[in-house]
Amino acid sequence: MTSIVRTSGRDCPPELGLGALLTAYHLRTEEEKGTAVTHVDALPARYRAEISDPRSAFADDVVLVAHHEDRSxxxxxxxxxxxxxSEIKRLWTVPELRGHGVAxxxxxxxxxxxxAVGVGTVALSVWSWRTGALALYEKLGFAVVDSWDERDDLVCMERAVLRASTG
Structure with a gap:
């Protein structure tokens, strides 16, 4: 069974394991882009900053960490x-748990x-080669929109959000 812990970025406790998850995400992404990076020190500075200090990097954001059978x-x-x-960023599921509903x-x-917070639209961007992620997003109601990012192979998607009822 998968449980989700939600916290503000500035309050994200280290024991949630976000740093390790972000490390795996960024190393895999660089590998998929054709730049095999084997150590965090070789990642671009902005990614190293997320990994080393997620509380600052995501201070104004909400961080969600999934746990499956007592592990991040x-x-x-x-x-x-x-x-x-709002925008969804850094969606990552550990490879051996893919297909278990974590994403x-x-x-x-x-x-x-x-x-719940009154957002009307949720946006995201995903690399075109991540066909499994694209299929998941489409299944969850996201549609491809004109790109807001100039990077090649990046697909931008959006989805309207149904506001939570107040009564």
């Missing part, structure tokens, strides 16, 4: 809303959080 299984960051829009649970928790 994945993570996701929901950015602070700007003009009614779906994380995205579902992100959408629930967005609805």
């Amino acid at each position: 299984a994945g993570c996701l960051v929901v950015t602070a809303p700007v003009a009614g829009r 779906s649970a994380l995205v579902g928790a992100a959408l629930s959080h967005a609805a």
Whole structure:
């Protein structure tokens, strides 16, 4: 069974394992982009900053960490809303737990959080070669939109959020 811990970025306790999850995410992403990086020190500075100090990097954001059978299984960051829009970043599921619903649970928790705080749209970007992630996002109601990012092979997607009922 997968459980989700939600915390503000600035209050994210180290024992959640976010640093290790971000390390795996960034190392794999660089490898997939064709730049095999074997150590955190070789990552771009902005990624090293997220790994070494996620509390500062995501201070205004919400961090979700999934646990599956008492171990950290994945993570996701929901950015602070700007003009009614938040962004999903850093969705990662440890490879050996893929197919167990971890990513779906994380995205579902992100959408629930967005609805609860009055966000109207959730956006994300994903590399085009991550076909499994693209299929998951489409299944969860995200649609491809015009890119807001100039990087090649990046697919931008959005989804309207149904606001939580107040009564």
